[in-house]
Amino acid sequence: MTLTDINQISGEEGRFTVNLTKKARFIDMDKCTGCGDCAEVCPIGMVDEFNQGLNDRKATFKPYAQAFPGAYTISKLDTAPCTVTCPANVNACGYVSLISQGRFKEAMEVIMDVLPLPGTLSSL
Ligand code: SF4
Known part of the structure; x- marks a missing residue:
């Protein structure tokens, strides 16, 4: 096993x-x-x-x-706290990691996968 x-x-x-x-x-x-x-x-x-x-x-x-x-x-220990507290459960760890590697299009796809209108959650 x-x-x-x-x-x-x-x-x-x-x-x-x-x-x-x-x-x-x-x-x-x-x-x-x-x-x-x-x-x-x-x-x-x-x-x-x-x-x-x-x-x-x-x-x-x-x-x-x-x-x-x-x-x-x-390796998946748990769901990241930022994802748990996000109202849309956006995979923040995933898109931030992709941004750090300059993979902006893929980062946007991670966000848009669960949040097609990302501006609706912005506090700005
Ligand atoms: S890409 Fe798919 S087939 Fe290749 S190692 Fe990863 S899980 Fe396995």
Whole structure:
């Protein structure tokens, strides 16, 4: 079982009970070929835990080159507080990250996806 933590093991030889937490991958393993295109365009940078934080990785990633299965996964801890408090649930983290990379058209698409009239929420 991949992306799974063991919480507790109880019982005795031949009759164990194991409590697991299976994390969501957010990518369909049956369809993912492991090409890595999603990581190339992913705007969210994160610390690479596999390399003890010595380098960065993208939120869409494969933990290490030889990982099996070869499907990618997405680090998604929770919904960002700014998205939760936004009346339209705009993915602020997403569009701000895209803007930081100069990907303005894609940033606008993130906003327009849920908020076709962005000026309606402006306080200016
Ligand atoms: S690695 Fe990413 S882009 Fe490639 S098939 Fe898997 S999910 Fe799709």
